[in-house]
Amino acid sequence: MSEERDFRLVVNVLGWAAMAFLVFPVIVTLLVSFNGSFFIEFPPSSYSLEWYRNIANINKIGEATLISLLIATIAATLVTVMALGTAMAIVRYDFAGKAALTSFLLSPVAVPIVAIGIALVQFFIRLDIAFTWYSLVIGHMVLVAAYPVRTIVASMTLYNPNIEEAASSLGANRWVVFWTVTLPQLKPGIISGFLFAFLISFDNYPISIFLVRGGLTTMPIELFNYISQNFDPTPAAFSTLYILIISLVIMFVEKRYQVISLSVGR
Amino acid sequence: MARLDLSDLCFSVGALDILRSVNLTVEEGTCLALLGPSGCGKTTTLRCIAGFVQPTSGSISFNGQPVVGVPAHKRNVGLVFQDYALFPHMTVAENVAYGLKRRSVPAAECKQRVAEALELVQLDTLADRLPRQMSGGQQQRVSLARALVIRPNVLLLDEPLGALDRKLRDQMQVELKRIQRDSGITTIIVTHDQEEALSLSDRVAVMFDGQIQEVGTPTTLYREPGSRAVMEFLGASNILDGTAVSAEQDGSHIKIRDSHTLKVSDALESGRDVQLGIRPEQFLVETESPVGRENSIAATISEVVYKGPHVELYVETEQGLRLLAQRRIRGIAAQDTFVIGQSVFLTVEPDAILVFGR
Ligand SMILES: Nc1ncnc2c1ncn2[C@@H]1O[C@H](COP(=O)(O)OP(=O)(O)OP(=O)(O)O)[C@@H](O)[C@H]1O
Numbered sequence A: 001m002s003e004e005r006d007f008r009l010v011v012n013v014l015g016w017a018a019m020a021f022l023v024f025p026v027i028v029t030l031l032v033s034f035n036g037s038f039f040i041e042f043p044p045s046s047y048s049l050e051w052y053r054n055i056a057n058i059n060k061i062g063e064a065t066l067i068s069l070l071i072a073t074i075a076a077t078l079v080t081v082m083a084l085g086t087a088m089a090i091v092r093y094d095f096a097g098k099a100a101l102t103s104f105l106l107s108p109v110a111v112p113i114v115a116i117g118i119a120l121v122q123f124f125i126r127l128d129i130a131f132t133w134y135s136l137v138i139g140h141m142v143l144v145a146a147y148p149v150r151t152i153v154a155s156m157t158l159y160n161p162n163i164e165e166a167a168s169s170l171g172a173n174r175w176v177v178f179w180t181v182t183l184p185q186l187k188p189g190i191i192s193g194f195l196f197a198f199l200i201s202f203d204n205y206p207i208s209i210f211l212v213r214g215g216l217t218t219m220p221i222e223l224f225n226y227i228s229q230n231f232d233p234t235p236a237a238f239s240t241l242y243i244l245i246i247s248l249v250i251m252f253v254e255k256r257y258q259v260i261s262l263s264v265g266r
Numbered sequence B: 001m002a003r004l005d006l007s008d009l010c011f012s013v014g015a016l017d018i019l020r021s022v023n024l025t026v027e028e029g030t031c032l033a034l035l036g037p038s039g040c041g042k043t044t045t046l047r048c049i050a051g052f053v054q055p056t057s058g059s060i061s062f063n064g065q066p067v068v069g070v071p072a073h074k075r076n077v078g079l080v081f082q083d084y085a086l087f088p089h090m091t092v093a094e095n096v097a098y099g100l101k102r103r104s105v106p107a108a109e110c111k112q113r114v115a116e117a118l119e120l121v122q123l124d125t126l127a128d129r130l131p132r133q134m135s136g137g138q139q140q141r142v143s144l145a146r147a148l149v150i151r152p153n154v155l156l157l158d159e160p161l162g163a164l165d166r167k168l169r170d171q172m173q174v175e176l177k178r179i180q181r182d183s184g185i186t187t188i189i190v191t192h193d194q195e196e197a198l199s200l201s202d203r204v205a206v207m208f209d210g211q212i213q214e215v216g217t218p219t220t221l222y223r224e225p226g227s228r229a230v231m232e233f234l235g236a237s238n239i240l241d242g243t244a245v246s247a248e249q250d251g252s253h254i255k256i257r258d259s260h261t262l263k264v265s266d267a268l269e270s271g272r273d274v275q276l277g278i279r280p281e282q283f284l285v286e287t288e289s290p291v292g293r294e295n296s297i298a299a300t301i302s303e304v305v306y307k308g309p310h311v312e313l314y315v316e317t318e319q320g321l322r323l324l325a326q327r328r329i330r331g332i333a334a335q336d337t338f339v340i341g342q343s344v345f346l347t348v349e350p351d352a353i354l355v356f357g358r
């Protein structure tokens, strides 16, 4: 029995350590954002909402956030639709190069992002579309393409293909089967894949930095520009709002679509 | 409802012949049990009928209308899978309504028919549940209701009771039989369980290695199987090699290896090599020597296995012939207690011995 207790102890300690590791920076950011003084200090000696008011003074922040939202939405949508096809091909069919494609898309190999950024910008200059919306969207699609494939493949492997045959024996043609059975079944994978892609695109800095110029700019870039010229806690205020909104969205999506059950099974 | 004909149905994957000339007819409104060892091609046969795979050659017809080439969703076939294959994101009522929606049945009629179907399988009170909130037996009945509600030409059941425990299985067997009889839908039920096949169906087809070996009513197939393989497949049996030694008016004598001579009711010419098949329950087991009776074999019990309603006796004769006998247990009487090493006498009626050519 004492092994059991020791084992639990270790699991608990590791679990709490991981939690602390994830949550601690968020708490620091939160506290700093309410700091009363001009300089970042921790713990704060006085409190104010001044830095929240000052968010508006970050150069082009409204415009840049809107662009980031649009780019993330477009890139995540396109990539998720493509991933649906890719995931079906990987799970259901045999084709030349399947093994290579699968390991490329599904293995947790870290993509050297800066290298990809450089490659992309050269490629786009060749195509004469560098520093345009096209290049930014395509660049972000390259960045996030693998995530929805992974989540959709995961939800497909949990799912019983017999239900599609059942549907077709009940009179549904190929399209109707897809709309009424396949798609609803893959919904958790599709939504969490979309979310992954969206979030990774939304706050990406290293790819964007190669692809923006002039009026075309994104939220992380402007935020970083501000940080490099100012030392006040305004970015902390911005980040706190950002984390809050994202957490609410994720909580809502989880509640509504049970995305967590993707990995836990239903 | 339709008569189903399979003729010369073949299906191969690459060089592998999975179905080799399946010929089968299921008369309108009857239930056929398809029985056979694992991997013999039962599921593949159903998948051909349902239209999920195209046969390499041969024909399938419903009421004489060929359906090969007709896509699955236009065949109007009801299917029940072993794992039920219910739509997990739909309620019981939505599952059952699925096929009606695809047929654009008006809402009021759809509701009415779903209610009727659920009543038929006694699930009318659970219409709003999701499949995951139901037991295996209940899910199985939803799956049956979903298949029946479209009034299919044929109903195909692939080991529908395979995942249920013994008791629920017996209960569902009775229910399934009632539903099939009441609805009068032409049905094929695949099963591994010979008892289930014998009790559920009007006719039984035994399949070996991609071919139908024999078709018949449950009684004829069990009592008078046409081959040794079918006999062995349909329950425990004793198979003995022998040679006909003398022919008589009312049968002939068969010499079993170098031990006993058994009388059978078939007329066989002398010298013919045959195989005899005897069901274990056809042996009369006695502890006293039955003087002057035919076909009596003295043996010693080597193993006793209690099986609830009967006891199985593994016996061996002095000449080394091993036999399996069965004896019903009535009452709690002490004389039914057999022990290893005990001497017994097995007697079998000549007409209870089946003769197969060798
Ligand atoms: N698509 C396929 N490709 C290759 N082989 C297949 C395919 N489908 C079936 N088989 C093979 O065909 C044979 C018959 O399969 P089938 O599923 O019809 O058997 P079954 O009688 O239903 O068996 P069980 O009782 O175990 O369900 C098996 O040997 C199986 O491995």
Ligand SMILES: [Mg+2]
Pocket: B042, B043, B044, B158
């Ligand atoms: Mg099978």
